[in-house]
Amino acid sequence: MRIEDMTRDAFRRKVAEGCVVILPFGATEAHGAHLPLGTDTFQPAHVADAVAERMGNVLVAPAMPYGNHSSTKNMPGTIWLAFDTVRAFTRDVLTALHGDGVRAAMILSGHAGSSHLCAIKEGCKDVVDACDMKVSLVSEYDVGASHPKVRDLAGDGHGGLVETSRMLDIKPEAVTADRPVGTYSSTGSLVVRDASVCFPEGMAGDTGPASAELGREINSYIIDSIVGVIRRDLL
Amino acid sequence: MRIEDMTRDAFRRKVAEGCVVILPFGATEAHGAHLPLGTDTFQPAHVADAVAERMGNVLVAPAMPYGNHSSTKNMPGTIWLAFDTVRAFTRDVLTALHGDGVRAAMILSGHAGSSHLCAIKEGCKDVVDACDMKVSLVSEYDVGASHPKVRDLAGDGHGGLVETSRMLDIKPEAVTADRPVGTYSSTGSLVVRDASVCFPEGMAGDTGPASAELGREINSYIIDSIVGVIRRDLL
C-alpha cells in the first residue's frame, strides 16, 4: 500500500489501526557504465512494496530519490544532498509521520555510504529524543550483500554483482549489456577532496556472472529479512 | 527522458550536448476526501515527462515527493518538510546539477503554497548567486488555474475542479467517486497555528463538473505552456 495512492481518510484509518510506515530512501548516483542512476531508489522501493504486499499493516511512503554521496560525488549523474539536508529531511519526515499518529517507522536506505547512513541516523536520533516513536534504520544494500551466495565474494561492492543481478530482476530494461569488472582502491586514512579515485571503473566487483535469477534470490532474501526485522523490532 | 533510467555515460552525453533539466517538485499532502496524497507529485511528474517527450533536449530529474505545507500541515496524510529543508534541498540539487555541467534547470512545483514556493525560490537565489546557471521556477498548479475554462471560476482551489479533473486524466484509479464541494475561508490577516480551519472540507471548489476530458485539456495547456517557458527563458 503506497501512501501516495491513498486518500487522506484511507491513510487515517490505517494509521488508527496501527501500522508501520517504510520510507524507501533512495539516491541518484553514478553506478558504473551499466546500471541506471536510480539504482539505489529502485531497489528499496521494490523491497518496500513487496514487504507491504506481504504484511497487511505496512504502508510505503513515497521514495526519497536523493541522498548524500562521497566517493561518487564528482561522477556524472550523481545528484547529491549535503549531510545536513539528509539529516533535516529525515527529521522532518519522521516528525510529520509522528504528528499523523504513526508510532513505528523504518527508513530503508538503498544507498549504503557511511556518511549518508550517519546523516539519516542523526536525524532519527533527533526524533526518538523528542517523540514517542519506534524508528528503525536499515541499509538494504548491506542486507543483500550478506546473502550466503555473495557474502564471501571478495571485492563485490558498488554497482557490482549483487546490484547488477538485483537490477536485472527489478528493472532489466534499464541495465545495459556491459558486464564490467571494477576494483575499489582505498585512499587509506586520507580524507580526500575527490574520492572518485576509489572507483576507477565507477563500480567494484565482477559483474560477469550477474543474472536475474541471482537477483531475484537476493531480492527475496532481503524482503524476507525486512519482514523479519519489522516483526522483531517494530511490532 | 528520465535521469533515473539513464546510465552515467548517457547522462554525461546529453549534458555535453546542452540540455535543460526539469525537477518535478511534488508533495505528499491531504487533498480532500477524494484525491490521493501524491496528487501534487503526480501532476508535475506527468507534465515533465510529457514536456521531455516533446522536446529532445530536456531531461527529467527524479520527482521530489515532499514539500512545505501550511494550511494542510495538520491534516492526516500531509508529510511536511520545514521551510529550511526545502530551501536546502533545492540549493543542493541545483548545485549538484551545476557540478554535472547542467547550465539550465527548471523547478516545476506541483504544490503552490506561498511558503513552499518562497523556500524553493530562496534556494534558487543561493545557486544563481554562486553559479553560472539559468534557473527557472514555475508553479504548474498556477499555470493550470489560469486555463481559460477555469480561471474565472470563483473559489476553485486546492483539490478543486482543476486538480480533480487533472487527476482523472493522469491517474483515474486513485480518485474516489466522491465529488465534494468545499470552501476556503481565510484567517484574515492572522498567522495561525493550525490553518486547517481554512479548509473545513479539506479542499476548495465544486468538483461536480470534474471530468477526465477537462483534465486532459488543462494538462495539455500546462504542457504547452511549459514548453513555451523553456523556449523563452532557458534555451
Next chain:
Amino acid sequence: MRIEDMTRDAFRRKVAEGCVVILPFGATEAHGAHLPLGTDTFQPAHVADAVAERMGNVLVAPAMPYGNHSSTKNMPGTIWLAFDTVRAFTRDVLTALHGDGVRAAMILSGHAGSSHLCAIKEGCKDVVDACDMKVSLVSEYDVGASHPKVRDLAGDGHGGLVETSRMLDIKPEAVTADRPVGTYSSTGSLVVRDASVCFPEGMAGDTGPASAELGREINSYIIDSIVGVIRRDLL
C-alpha cells in the same frame, strides 16, 4: 502612543489593560529618482501612529527601518538584510513582546516584496507555534494599492503613483520635483542574480498625476482599513 516614548511603568500598565502592539516594519530602499530611501519606513510609521491615535488601546513599537530586498537589492541606497535575519528579527521581537505580556500584535510592513513578507511570516509562525499570542501580518502597501481610485491602474507599483502621492502627503519635503514614468519588466520564470533589470527606471507607473490630495485619501483609506483589521482579527 509610541513605545519608545513610554517609561517601563507606563508600558506595563497599558499592557496589563490589554492592548495591541503594531510594529511598523520599514525598509531602506531605492525608490526611483524622486522618493526618499526611507519611503517604506515613513509610510507604515505614519499609518501606525494614526491608528494608535484613533484607538485607545494600540501601542506603536519603534519602526524597524531595514528589510529584505530582491529586485532593488543592487540599486544605490538599498540596505538589505538577509532572509534569515528578517525572520529572526520578527521572531525575537514578537517573542519579547509576548514575554512582556502582550497577547496581540500586528506587523505592518511598508515593503511588499514577496520574500520579505515570507520571511516575516515564517518568523510569525515560529511565534504562534510556541506562544499564545494573536499575530497579524499586513502589507500596508498592498492595502493602499487596492484603493478604488488606483486599483485598476495598470502598471502602478514600486515608487509609482500611489507611493508618490502618499509621500507627498506624509513628507513632501523629501520628494523631489521629478515625476518619472517607469515600467516593470518581468524576468519571466527566471530567478536572476541581479533583478534590477526589472525596473530600468527604478520605479513602476506614471507619477504625473501624483498629488498630496490623492495621497491623503489613500493614507486615510489604509488607516481605516487597519483599524478595521485590528477590530476584526485582534480584539
Next chain:
Amino acid sequence: MRIEDMTRDAFRRKVAEGCVVILPFGATEAHGAHLPLGTDTFQPAHVADAVAERMGNVLVAPAMPYGNHSSTKNMPGTIWLAFDTVRAFTRDVLTALHGDGVRAAMILSGHAGSSHLCAIKEGCKDVVDACDMKVSLVSEYDVGASHPKVRDLAGDGHGGLVETSRMLDIKPEAVTADRPVGTYSSTGSLVVRDASVCFPEGMAGDTGPASAELGREINSYIIDSIVGVIRRDLL
C-alpha cells in the same frame, strides 16, 4: 544628512565622493521609572545627527531601535533580540553598505551591554574579513561615562545621572519628574537566568543632580569625541 531622507541618486553621489556612514544602534529597554524605553536609541541618533551636521562627509543610516539585553531582559518594555540576530543584522547592513560603495562605517551603539557589543563586534569581524572596508565600533554610552565631571562618580550606570541628564537635553518631555536613586548589585561570578536582580530599582546611580545643562555638556563632549574618532580612524 540622514540616508532615509535622501534619494537613490543623492546617496550615490555622496558615496562616490567618499563618505563615512554612521549607524546609530539603539535599543528598546527599560530604563528605570523615569526614562523612556527609547533612551538608548535617542542618544546615539542625536549624536550621529550632530556629528553629520558638523562634518560634511558623514551620512547617518536609519537608527536600529532594537538590541540584545541581559540584565534588563525581563523588565517590562525591554524588547530584545537574540545575540545571533544582532550579529546577523550588523553583518548584513555593513555588507550592503559595502555593496553600495561605502568604504568607512561606524556603528555607534547607545546600549553598552557587553553581550550586545560583542554580538555587534562579531558581525563587524565577519565583514572586515570578507570586505575591504574600515569599520569602527563605538559605545557612545561609554564615551559619555568618561566625561571628566562624571567619570569618578561611583555607581552611576544604567539610567543614572549621565543618561538622565543627557535625555533632559535631548528629549526632556519624555523624562518623568522622578529622580530615582538605584544601585547595581552584581551576581558575582554567576551567570543567572534572570539578571534583573542586579537592578532592583531598574537603574543605577543618583539622578538627583541631573540637569539638562550637564546633559548638554556630556552630549557635546561625546559629539566632539566621535568627530575625533572619525578623523583618527576612518578618514
Next chain:
Amino acid sequence: MRIEDMTRDAFRRKVAEGCVVILPFGATEAHGAHLPLGTDTFQPAHVADAVAERMGNVLVAPAMPYGNHSSTKNMPGTIWLAFDTVRAFTRDVLTALHGDGVRAAMILSGHAGSSHLCAIKEGCKDVVDACDMKVSLVSEYDVGASHPKVRDLAGDGHGGLVETSRMLDIKPEAVTADRPVGTYSSTGSLVVRDASVCFPEGMAGDTGPASAELGREINSYIIDSIVGVIRRDLL
C-alpha cells in the same frame, strides 16, 4: 614534541621545515567499573607522544578530551558534545593549523563510536574541500582491535580486554582491581533514545586475562601502525 610546550618561534621553525601534526582526539566517557573516564584520551595521547618521539618531524597538538557519544551518553561520567560541535571543532582546528602553514595533519581518535568518527570526518571534508592540506583520520582503537592476538576474540569491545590491557600499560594506577566480564547486546535496527541498554555492564568482553604485557604489545603495534600510516599517507 608537544605543541603546548613549544614557543611560537619553535613551532614556526618546525612547521617551516615541514612536519605532520597529530591531534589526539579523546573523550570523557564511562568505561565500565574498572577503567578511568579519560581512557579514550590517555590512549591516543600516549600513542601520539610515542610516534612523535620516533619520528623527528611530528608535532603533537594538545589532546581534545571530549567527544560525541551514543551508547554511553547516559552513563555517569560521560561528558558528551553534540555531533555538530565535534564537526565544528575539527574544522576549526584543522583550518587554524592550515593557517599556521601546516600541510599534513592526522586526527587520531581514541573513541571509535561511529557517529563520533563521522562527525570528525565531516569536519575533515570541509577542510580538504577548502584548503590544500593532507588530512588523515585514524581510529586508534580500531587499529588496536585488529592486533593478531585479539582480533579473533569474539565480543571484546568497549572497556574490554584490549582497552584494559592498554590502560594497564599506560596508566595502571587509574585501573581498579575489578576484571569485569560484559556483553554488548544490540538494539537491532532500532535507533533508541537511551542506548545504554546495549552495555548492561558498561563494557564488553572478558577482562580476566588483561595484563600490562599484552597492553604494551598492543600499544607498540598501534604505534608502529601509525608510523606506517604517516609514512604512507602523509609524507
Next chain:
Amino acid sequence: MRIEDMTRDAFRRKVAEGCVVILPFGATEAHGAHLPLGTDTFQPAHVADAVAERMGNVLVAPAMPYGNHSSTKNMPGTIWLAFDTVRAFTRDVLTALHGDGVRAAMILSGHAGSSHLCAIKEGCKDVVDACDMKVSLVSEYDVGASHPKVRDLAGDGHGGLVETSRMLDIKPEAVTADRPVGTYSSTGSLVVRDASVCFPEGMAGDTGPASAELGREINSYIIDSIVGVIRRDLL
C-alpha cells in the same frame, strides 16, 4: 580530584554527595618569544587542581585546550576555534554535566580575550535558561592581574610579567631565558582583520622582574580567590 582519573562509579558517588565541577578552559596561543603555547591551559589547570586539593567537594573536568582568539589569531602557534564553536562546546559540556546530576559548575578560563569570554558566557546562558544548575564563569587571568603587587603596573598584559612569573612557578622548563619587553598598541575603535598589529612583540609588559616567587604568590592569590568565589557563589 580529576574526573579523567575517576571511574564511572567513583564519579557518580561524588556527584551524589553534591560537588562543584571546575572546567579549566585553556587555549593554544602564541605568548611572545618566551612562553609556551599552552600557557593559558597550564595556568587554569594548575589552579583548578590546587583548588580541588584544598576543598573536598570539587572535581576537575579535563582541561579544554583550545579557545577563541582575536589579536593573536594570525600568530604562529595560535590554534583558534570559531566563536560559535566555543559557545557550543560550553553549552554541551555543561548540559552533559547537568545530565550527570551536577548542579554547580565553574568555567575557569585561562584566556581572557573578550570575545572568548563572551562566547563562553553565551553558552552558559543557554544552559542556565534550560537547566537548574548554578554556573559560574571566572577569568583567572583577570583575577591574577588584580593581585596587589601588579595591579597598578601600567601596560602589563598578555605574556607579560604576571604570566611569565606564573609560568616560572608552574612549568619553568617551558619558559625560555628571554625576558622580553612589549607594548600593546590599540587599533582605536577599528575592528581590524589582522589584530596582531596590537602586539608587535607578541606580548605586553616588562618581563624583566619576572620570578617564580612572584608567580607563586600570584598563583596562591588566585587559588585563594577561586576558593572564595566557590564558597560565595556555588555552595
